[in-house]
Amino acid sequence: MLKNHLFTPGPTPVPPRTLLAMASPIIHHRSPEFSQILAEVKEGLKYVFQTNNDVLLFASTGTGAMEGAVANALSPGEKALVVRGGKFGERWAEICKAYGIETINLDIEWGRCVKVEKILEYLIKYNDIKAVFIQAHETSTGVKFPLKEIGEALKDRDVILVVDAISALGAIELLVDDWHLDIVVGASQKALMLPPGLSFVSISEKGWKWIERSKLPKYYFDFKKEADALKRNQPAYTSAVSLVIGLLENLRYIKKRGLKNIIEHHKRLSEATKSAIKAMGLNLFTKEGLSEAITVVEVPPGIDGKEIVRLLKEEYGIMIAGGQGRLKGKIFRISHMGYVDENDIIVVISALEAVLNKLGYHVKKGVGIKAAQDILFH
DSSP: OOOOEEOSSSSOOOOHHHHHHHTSOOOOTTSHHHHHHHHHHHHHHHHHHTOSSOEEEESSOHHHHHHHHHHHHOOTTOEEEEEESSHHHHHHHHHHHHTTOEEEEEEOOTTOOOOHHHHHHHHHHSTTEEEEEEESEETTTTEEOOHHHHHHHHTTSSOEEEEEOTTTTTTSOOOTTTTTOSEEEEETTSTTOOOSOOEEEEEOHHHHHHHHHOOSOOSTTOHHHHHHHHHTTOOSSOOOHHHHHHHHHHHHHHHHHOHHHHHHHHHHHHHHHHHHHHHTTOOBSOOSSBOSSEEEEEOOTTOOHHHHHHHHHHHHOEEOEEOOGGGTTTEEEEEOOSSOOHHHHHHHHHHHHHHHHHTTOOOOTTHHHHHHHHHHOO
């Protein structure tokens, strides 16, 4: 029986202690006990988001909170600028379209990074844009966007910055308040080391001004209703109790280890993985703004990328991700976010060497492993 190793960019591995915490007897979501848990979770999320504002909590995947961000921030017929540099940038545009928002798309070559000057150029050309939608990093391409510089450029403009940080939160540096990020969406199944099912939304003072005047329909994802309930340490509706208990366990761990140390850990794993990939003669797909959460690799000529994913799973119990949309079969993606350590990186690189050789792409045995070890165990 193969031991399973999960290197997908969501879901990610869940620590055993967290699984045990979630297996504890269920409690009622309106009980004093759960209110105490929610109060501590509320403070822990503020720490992870690096914000002084309360972070809303929903029982949904990250896409639900993305939809909530659109529905709560805008009104029918308003314009939004969407940075589309991959599959999830396209998702912002699709959600906006579903709500009747006029979308101005700033299309970036997949694997490349958006320039702040380009965003400003669009805002000048379309001076009635009300919101800019972007990723902290585009999970489908591995590109990290310059949020700090974008936030600084937009802070005094009559526009809000809405960020999908679902696979960035807790993995890369993200200073929500200091960087003037107005609405930031996160989720449980990435660097926060939980199963899918929870999403989070941070909202700035400026963001709340947009929410107060929004006229789009909303019910479950009503940010004002959820914020009012959270002030009483209550959910507006039935909470995902077991997931919140697991979240509390992981937030305590993050606070104990220190967010800066965890981000540095991700940097080391990222550097080691990318160094190993280059040592094997492979090319990174990401050309600019390398994310520390994921490594995205071009499939060598003559090889089907789907076969790399299949053989790693079937022969070694290792699950990585393939390409999405137009990149299917052309890239593969190795996540190193969340509950992943140095030994895990050696495991996935070792198996990748073997699979590539089996598929006809010659890799000198151990060359990738050594490159990774030089960084991880020096």
